[in-house]
Amino acid sequence: MRYSTQVKPISYLKANAADVLQEITECREPMVITQNGEARAVLQDVASYEQTQETLALLKLLALGQQDVDAGRVKPVAEVVARLRAKRSA
Structure with a gap:
């Protein structure tokens, strides 16, 4: 992903908010x-935000698991x- 193609000034966002939202949703x-x-x-x-958050949560679980192993x-x-x-049969 190249961020250089997706850089816009805030004035562009203000003038084209609906188009920007449509573009980021589609792309x-x-x-x-x-x-400035x-x-x-x-x-x-x-x-994409939700996917990122889920990925971060999984990475955190992995890191916590590794900490338990290390400790x-x-x-x-x-x-x-x-x-x-034993618990199941009790």
Whole structure:
């Protein structure tokens, strides 16, 4: 993805808000909004935002799991399975 093709000044956003929303929804590419020549915000469609949030949540779970492994907070699979079977039959 090349952000250079999706950079627009805030005046463009103000004048073409409906078109911008339609474009980012159809293309599913974020748009960088500039103010006084500097990047100030990124505008993206809701589906892409939700997908990004889900991806970040999964990455966080993986990182937390790795922290548990690194800290030695793990149990052998056989022990966990035996405990779950014992709970189910109780």
